[in-house]
Amino acid sequence: MDDTRRKFLKKAGYASLGISCALPLLDAKLLAMSEETGTHEAAAKKQLAMVIDIKKCQNKQLVDAAANACHTVHNVPTITDAKGNINKEEEVKWIWTEKFANTFPEQVHARLERSILDEDVVVLCNHCSRPPCVRVCPTQATWKRDTDGIVMMDMHRCIGCRYCMAACPYGARSFNWNEPRKFLEKGRGIVGEYPTRTKGVVEKCTFCADRLSDGLEPACVEAANKVPGGKDALVFGDLSDPNSKVNLILNKKHTICRKVGLGTGPNIYYII
Amino acid sequence: MKVIIGLIAVSVLFLAGYGLSGAAPYLFGVIIPYAAFALFLAGFVYRVLAWAKVPVPFRITTTCGGHKTHDWLPRSKYDNPSNAVETFIRMLLEVLCFRSLLKNTKTQPGDDNKPVYATEIFLWLGAIVFHYSMLVVLLRHIRLFVQPTPAFVTMIERADGFFQVGVPVFYLTSFGLIAGLVYLLARRLFNPQVRYISLLNDYFPLFLLLGIGISGFWLRYISKADVIAIKELATGLVTFTPSAAILSSISPLFFGHLFLVCVLLMYFPFSKLMHIAGVFLSPTRNMANNNRAVRHINPWNYPVKLHTYEEYEEEFGELMKAVGLPVEKE
Amino acid sequence: MLEHAFKGSKNYWLLLGFWGIIIAMGAGAYAVQLRDGLTITGMSRDVSWGFYISQFTFMVGVAASAVMVVLPYYLHDHKAFAKTVILGEFVAVPAVLTCMLFIFVDMGQPARVLNVILHPTLHSVMFWDMSVLMGYLVLNLLIGTITLDCERKGKHYPHWLKFFIYLSIPWAVSIHTVTAFLYAGLEGRPFWMTAILAPRFLASAFATGPSLLIILAVIVRKISKFDPGEKAIRTLATIVTYSMLINLFFFLVEAFTSIYSDMPHHLHAFEYMFVGLHENGVTYDVLVPWMRAGMVFSFITGFLMLFPGIRWNLKVVPYVCVFIICGTWIEKGLGLVITGFIPSTLGHITEYVPTAPELMVTFGIYAIGAFVLTVLYKIIIGVRERRAGYGADAQ
Amino acid sequence: MAKFDEMEYYKQAELLNIDYDQVPDSDWMDTPVDFRPGTFIYPGKPARLEYLDLPNAREWSVLEEDWKLQDNWKQIVLEGMAERLTKYRSFKLFMDVCVRCGACADKCHFYIGSADPKNMPVLRAELLRSIYRKEFTMVGKVLGKIAGARELTIDVIKEWFYYFFQCTECRRCSVFCPYGIDTAEITMMGRELLGLLGLYVNWIIEPCANCFRTGNHLGIQPHALKDIFEDLCDDIKTATGIEIDPPFNKKGADILFVTPSGDFFAEPGIFTCMGYLILFHELGLNYTWSTYASEGGNFGLFTSHEMIKRLNAKMYMEAERLGVKWILGGECGHMWRVINQYMDTMNGPADFLEVPKSPITGTVFENAKSTKMVHIMEFVSDLIKHKKLKLDPSRNDHINVTFHDSCNPARGMGIIEEPRYVLKNICNNFYEMPENTIREQTFCCGGGAGLGTDENMEMRLRGGLPRGAAVRYVQEQFNVNQLACMCAIDRATLVTVCNYWAPGVEVTGISELLANAMVLKGENDRKLNLRLEEIPGK
Amino acid sequence: MNDKWKIILGLVVFLAAVTFPVWRGAIAGAGEPPELQLPEGKTKCIESKEFMIDNHMNMLDEWRNMLVREDIHEYTSKEYGDTYEISLNKTCLNCHKKTEFCDKCHAYADVEPYCWDCHYDPKGD
Structure with missing residues (x-):
């Protein structure tokens, strides 16, 4: 092997390393940094968040009302099979419940109170401060809004690669395996002014970005509050505003987040 | 020089359509299209019949493979057809796949400066991309002439616009057409051999087609035109009920495009573009190589002056006898 | 040069016809998927990537065959590979092509795939994966066709090509690395999130690709007058042996870390693969027989290849290679991707079994790869035979 | 100089x-045109034009x-x-x-x-x-x-x-x-x-005039032709020990054999002619040569359609006069373009002849059922296929042969497989030249269509370059030392091309190699080939 | 060889193909251009009629990016200066009826916008 070739190879080697590692890494790092500054430093930038009172949410009626409200206004279909049973494999859901053990696996230990294990926990997109789904999306169909910290979806842009589903540690994302309108038409019908989705795209909770702009609260929050005993079961607000309701609660109560160890910075807080 | 004349000619023609149509919309929107189309049809038929009128005295098939002989020897059915069916397939391959161009090579000096033959598929590729894009673009235009749009046209549009890019949705063939033409033009300009053989007759149609392609592209993607009005005009034209009122609501750019199309239609029958019909008539390709099995008739076969055996023996008879060769007259 | 693809024996056309039929069936199945959506697959909310992405991952490995011949030949001037290099490059071309097709059919909105290019997203590994795959396809097509054509016409390939040849070596490494990063960078999937994933990819790729090359080289030897050379095949077998051993070593390293540490999330995946998981009295173990078979294949073939009597016996080694490919296919084409989703991030176990249409689409894509491979190899054989003074095909 | x-x-x-x-x-x-000596051919002589009423x-x-x-x-x-x-x-x-x-x-x-x-x-x-x-x-x-x-x-x-x-x-x-x-x-x-x-150029119009008058391009008169054949038969006797007395103008023969006159005249064409003589003798074929139709080639093809017809007419006329059943044609290029694409149309129908049928194998040549003329390679490949020839290809083992497809048989007829089949059966060492230079993409010898004269030597060498380079390639790669072809013009002009671009490669007709490989009834120990050179190892 | 009939047959096929719109028009007529139902009581659209005819698709494309990606909710008419809420459903379909307006032209021009894969007219399809 002659010397020039060796030199060239060295360079090519570094270049390939650059191609394969450095650039996505660098870019991901920059992305993360920009978000960090967004959340920790600049008070001007908002981060919307939600506090969920697990105990209050044990009321099934409340949870159903919240999920129903959300799924109705956003035309989220109930996917059923030929017999009319819920098709769990292809389900689309923005807000729903999971068992405590599945929601907070790190909190589970052998001596944990049995009743807690059986509790149903309301789950939805965590609108993470450092969302993995945003990092992996190859088309910027999902991104973190710097005005309010919502992890948004652009249904026009999504190519349906489902990388975000693989990346999301919370199972918050649903894919339209089938044509959703088919199920809406079979079920409650298409309602409201929110568009449906086309098949083959991923969707998830958007913190009701559409309603926020009209000065409304997220549909789930509004619906839950209307249920008797549902006051403050779901509380929504801006973390950057020290006087917001969410901050008032977070300052007072012991809250936990899902899988904090992964460093995604979830923005849904749970009161145990 | 030829290049510049071609470019200027097409530019002037475009500007004529673009600029003058406002003054005489009926002329540019109705009269010229009718005239152009009539001339195209008449000229096309005239040219083909003029070829058809000339006989094919001999069967001069270019054979590009083994002929039909012993059935145990391999042969090339479609490069050396022996009957009508094989010939038909040869023609299909030629017309649909540009088979001869696919064989193309490029001669270049080898390491010892002796010629070697490199594979050269870009002319074939450019030609295929251009011609098929052109075909699809033409078929897509049927939507403007026929109401309701035939299902096959809609299907073509769907396939062509499969990729959701931009609004109105981007057609692959829009790109293919222009890319193909640009390649063919670039080849003419930058390949010294091809540049040397090129005439204005070659540059003009390229510029004309490019003009049509680019103005069409512009109309669809950049400065939009009123498609409804254009369709009303087009359907009116094909049913011989052109509406003069609609002309004023169509953008002048459209008339530039339309006028170039009319020029193309008028130019077509009198140019090399007639190769579209000529390829079917080529005697070296459209005949089977079966002349030894089936006699080909030459309609104008005429008797010629021969040197008969009698004359031959008259001259050489004595010499033949001297060496013991048999003769007729002992 | 292309003419060789259009002229061939009856068997050649029969083979192409066979691929064509499978392609047509796959296209039919894909048309249904295009109409009805990915619901026709066995994938689900929990297992959101399935057979398509698995096959993609496996085929990236196969594409490696090129670098394992290019590197010794161009860098170390290993003359025995003079006639084998092109075989590797022309395996890489259809391999990368199938990779890209597998990604394409996995898209929920294939009509929008160009968004990846129109909105390039540098922080997405998928964007980089697409770029390196495209690049690798172009590189191999460029290098393969130019060198073969130059060989055909008896002229040295142009000097500028050398740059691309050298570039293709690190580039081959990059396609595996980036593909591994696709998985290894996901904090929510402990099974994948391991630094050794990329090295494992490389090791198994360098076993699989050359294995396929050995099989193809032996077939080429048998059916044509072009002989890639016994020495070349033996060198390949050595490469396969070392790669296989390293691959097995990496696997054991991985298994040790997960099993010895006894961390549930890491352990679950191995349990699922090799013994099955139990939940609420239900056993989930569809992969178990496969994975066990795969391990048996890998370890036994790895062991067999240690013996020169087997490794260098051209009558035996292709069969060993078949089992090496089967072993790595099970590991990567079945186990790796699917297990990453089981259990799901919410702790649910949803098993995945590909459906018939899904398999048909998969076979269709493999058939496209096989079709392209057949045509490319036909061209190689044609050029080489002609170059050796043998006659031409008539058809 | x-x-x-x-x-x-x-x-x-x-x-x-x-x-x-x-x-x-x-x-x-x-x-403007630069008439540089060596690039053009001299004008036709007035006497020739006059003889042909031009x-x-x-x-x-x-x-x-x-x-x-x-x-x-x-x-x-x-x-x-x-x-x-x-x-x-x-x-x-x-x-x-x-x-x-x-x-x-x-x-x-x-x-x-x-x-x-x-x-x-x-x-x-x-x-x-x-x-x-x-x-x-x-x-x-x-x-x-x-x-x-x-x-x-x-x-x-x-x-x-x-x-x-x-x-x-x-x-x-x-x-x-x-x-x-x-x-x-x-x-x-x-x-x-x-x-x-x-x-007109003289190199074309003189052969035309000769052919019109004497029956062949070279102007060989009947008695001279007979002399030539006697010499050839003497050489055959020396080489093989076989005595041959070829029939001429024989009425009642089954087959009329026509080949280009180049085969009568100069090396290496005459060796091919000797090959025919041995083959026909060995088969015991009832055939005849003709002195009147002693030319298969047709320089009319290089002149005008009318001239093609005038020169070609003799074949059918002679076949009719002699009462043969069908015509067999020798190794020639443009002769076969004329036969395949013009003869029947111009001078047919030849309904006085029968559909050609090999008297040895009984094979009926359906592909020639109208023209009634069969190519020697079609005829010989059929014989070999039916094992009617006893062959010892090892006699050609000192030869590494390649095959030059002549333009007209390749692109005006498609006789591409037959010669290869025959060559592979009579030679153990056959190598093809590079693709793009053989079969339908074959290169001209540079002297076809009446351009094979010396006054345009520069153009002949230039035109012969692609062919010469390809021959040189197989010479270097596989030690090819003989270039087989089945065209009289090739046999004449490729000698020059090979001498210049690939010196050391000899030109040969296939029938010559065939006769060298044939084991004959009553032959001697065959130490010499038809060129009367010693066969190495024999 | 008499191949004239083949050539004439080919010519006839060619002529039939290129005059397809003509004879098809002769059989089926020119077809009526769409008659659109315009919103009652409104005198103008967001921009001028001519602009909307040619560029509505680009405006919608812009709108969707403004709303979804940039969180901009209002659009100011370049022509008239008044502002509108950016929403296909709330603004456009508030005046226009999909079936009586959008679909008619799209069907006439054989355009199949994929807007309607997701968006719909609450007033009915």
């Missing part, structure tokens, strides 16, 4: 100094300003063009449809060897097409030069003469043309038009 008509005059480095990307600064219409027979010289044309030469040419435009669809169509894509440009051996752009088939045709545009199309009349049209002048005629006699009508360009435009067809028209002005 070597002269320009000898190949020693030319240095390879000079001939190889070719740059395809270099084109003249001036437009081709403004680039117009404007006179002494003239290419290098002189005045070519002594008729006063109304322009009218003659234009009327000739007009007539041909109504008689040949090929001509009219090929004038109209060319798009100048350039696919043909670098396919011509003369262009490859000379890089003269006017040797690109497309420009060769444009020489005529420009006149066609000017005189026969409206656009050309109106727009003139801008539309690629030009005035017919004496200079144009000179240009035609130069370039239409720098085309060997090999049809290689036609293979690559997307419309099948055949430059051979255009050259033939061009030469016919030149002929109307009495512009």
Whole structure:
């Protein structure tokens, strides 16, 4: 092997390393940094968040009302099979419940109170401060809004690669395996002014970005509050505003987040 | 020089359509299209019949493979057809796949400066991309002439616009057409051999087609035109009920495009573009190589002056006898 | 040069016809998927990537065959590979092509795939994966066709090509690395999130690709007058042996870390693969027989290849290679991707079994790869035979 | 000092100094012809023209300003063009449809060897097409030069003469043309038009006159022919120990055998002829030679369609006179283009003959059922297939042979597989030349279509370059030492090409190799081959 | 060889193909251009009629990016200066009826916008 070739190879080697590692890494790092500054430093930038009172949410009626409200206004279909049973494999859901053990696996230990294990926990997109789904999306169909910290979806842009589903540690994302309108038409019908989705795209909770702009609260929050005993079961607000309701609660109560160890910075807080 | 004349000619023609149509919309929107189309049809038929009128005295098939002989020897059915069916397939391959161009090579000096033959598929590729894009673009235009749009046209549009890019949705063939033409033009300009053989007759149609392609592209993607009005005009034209009122609501750019199309239609029958019909008539390709099995008739076969055996023996008879060769007259 | 693809024996056309039929069936199945959506697959909310992405991952490995011949030949001037290099490059071309097709059919909105290019997203590994795959396809097509054509016409390939040849070596490494990063960078999937994933990819790729090359080289030897050379095949077998051993070593390293540490999330995946998981009295173990078979294949073939009597016996080694490919296919084409989703991030176990249409689409894509491979190899054989003074095909 | 008509005059480095990307600064219409000695052929002698009743027979010289044309030469040419435009669809169509894509440009051996752009088939045709545009199309009349049209002048005629006699009508360009435009067809028209002005080259028109008179191009008279055969038979006796008395003008023979007269005359053609004699003798074939139809070749093909017919007519006339059942044709190139594509149409139908049937194997040659003429390689391959010949290919083991497809059999007939089949059965060491230079893409020897004379040696060597380079390649790679071909012109001209571009490679006919490999009844110990050289190892 | 009938047959096929719109028009007529139902009581659209005819698709494309990606909710008419809420459903379909307006032209021009894969007219399809 002659010397020039060796030199060239060295360079090519570094270049390939650059191609394969450095650039996505660098870019991901920059992305993360920009978000960090967004959340920790600049008070001007908002981060919307939600506090969920697990105990209050044990009321099934409340949870159903919240999920129903959300799924109705956003035309989220109930996917059923030929017999009319819920098709769990292809389900689309923005807000729903999971068992405590599945929601907070790190909190589970052998001596944990049995009743807690059986509790149903309301789950939805965590609108993470450092969302993995945003990092992996190859088309910027999902991104973190710097005005309010919502992890948004652009249904026009999504190519349906489902990388975000693989990346999301919370199972918050649903894919339209089938044509959703088919199920809406079979079920409650298409309602409201929110568009449906086309098949083959991923969707998830958007913190009701559409309603926020009209000065409304997220549909789930509004619906839950209307249920008797549902006051403050779901509380929504801006973390950057020290006087917001969410901050008032977070300052007072012991809250936990899902899988904090992964460093995604979830923005849904749970009161145990 | 030829290049510049071609470019200027097409530019002037475009500007004529673009600029003058406002003054005489009926002329540019109705009269010229009718005239152009009539001339195209008449000229096309005239040219083909003029070829058809000339006989094919001999069967001069270019054979590009083994002929039909012993059935145990391999042969090339479609490069050396022996009957009508094989010939038909040869023609299909030629017309649909540009088979001869696919064989193309490029001669270049080898390491010892002796010629070697490199594979050269870009002319074939450019030609295929251009011609098929052109075909699809033409078929897509049927939507403007026929109401309701035939299902096959809609299907073509769907396939062509499969990729959701931009609004109105981007057609692959829009790109293919222009890319193909640009390649063919670039080849003419930058390949010294091809540049040397090129005439204005070659540059003009390229510029004309490019003009049509680019103005069409512009109309669809950049400065939009009123498609409804254009369709009303087009359907009116094909049913011989052109509406003069609609002309004023169509953008002048459209008339530039339309006028170039009319020029193309008028130019077509009198140019090399007639190769579209000529390829079917080529005697070296459209005949089977079966002349030894089936006699080909030459309609104008005429008797010629021969040197008969009698004359031959008259001259050489004595010499033949001297060496013991048999003769007729002992 | 292309003419060789259009002229061939009856068997050649029969083979192409066979691929064509499978392609047509796959296209039919894909048309249904295009109409009805990915619901026709066995994938689900929990297992959101399935057979398509698995096959993609496996085929990236196969594409490696090129670098394992290019590197010794161009860098170390290993003359025995003079006639084998092109075989590797022309395996890489259809391999990368199938990779890209597998990604394409996995898209929920294939009509929008160009968004990846129109909105390039540098922080997405998928964007980089697409770029390196495209690049690798172009590189191999460029290098393969130019060198073969130059060989055909008896002229040295142009000097500028050398740059691309050298570039293709690190580039081959990059396609595996980036593909591994696709998985290894996901904090929510402990099974994948391991630094050794990329090295494992490389090791198994360098076993699989050359294995396929050995099989193809032996077939080429048998059916044509072009002989890639016994020495070349033996060198390949050595490469396969070392790669296989390293691959097995990496696997054991991985298994040790997960099993010895006894961390549930890491352990679950191995349990699922090799013994099955139990939940609420239900056993989930569809992969178990496969994975066990795969391990048996890998370890036994790895062991067999240690013996020169087997490794260098051209009558035996292709069969060993078949089992090496089967072993790595099970590991990567079945186990790796699917297990990453089981259990799901919410702790649910949803098993995945590909459906018939899904398999048909998969076979269709493999058939496209096989079709392209057949045509490319036909061209190689044609050029080489002609170059050796043998006659031409008539058809 | 070597002269320009000898190949020693030319240095390879000079001939190889070719740059395809270099084109003249001036437009081709403004680039005059350079009549450089070595690149053109001398005019036809008046006596030859007169013998054939051709117009404007006179002494003239290419290098002189005045070519002594008729006063109304322009009218003659234009009327000739007009007539041909109504008689040949090929001509009219090929004038109209060319798009100048350039696919043909670098396919011509003369262009490859000379890089003269006017040797690109497309420009060769444009020489005529420009006149066609000017005189026969409206656009050309109106727009003139801008539309690629030009005035017919004496200079144009000179240009035609130069370039239409720098085309060997090999049809290689036609293979690559997307419309099948055949430059051979255009050259033939061009030469016919030149002929109307009495512009013939002597190398073509003298053979025509000879053939018309004596039956063969060389002008061998019947008694001389018999002498030649006696000499050949003596050599056969020496080589094999077999005595042969070939039949001539024999009435009641089954088969009339016709082969080009080149096989009677010079080496290596005569060895091929000896091959025929041995083959027919060994088979005990009831056949005959003819002194009247002693020419298979047809230089009419290089003159005019009328001349083709005039020279070709003898074959059927003689077959009828002798009462044979069918005709067998020897190894020749353009002879077979005439037989395959013109003979039956011009001089048929040959209904006095029978559908050819091999008397040895009983095979009926259905593919020749109308023309009633079979190619020797069709005949021999059938014999070998049916194992009717006892062959010992090891006698050819000292030969590494390659095969040159002659243009006309390859592209005007398609006889590509038969010779290869025969060669593989009679030689153990057969190597193909590189693809793109064989089969339908084969390269001309550089001296076909009547250009195989010495006064245009430079063009012959240049035109022979592609073929020579390919032969050189197999010579270097596989030690090829013999170039087999089945064309009399090839056997004459490839010797020069090989001597220049691939020295050491000999040219041979297939029948010669065949006879060398045949084990004959009553043969001697075969120490000598037909060239009377010792066979190594025997 | 008499191939004239083949050539004439080919010519007829060619002529039939290129005059397809003509004879098809002769059989089926020119077809009526769409008659659109315009919103009652409104005198103008967001921009001028001519602009909307040619560029509505680009405006919608812009709108969707403004709303979804940039969180901009209002659009100011370049022509008239008044502002509108950016929403296909709330703004456009508030005046226009999909079936009576959008669909008619799209069907006439054979355009199949994929807007309607997701968006719909609450007033009915």
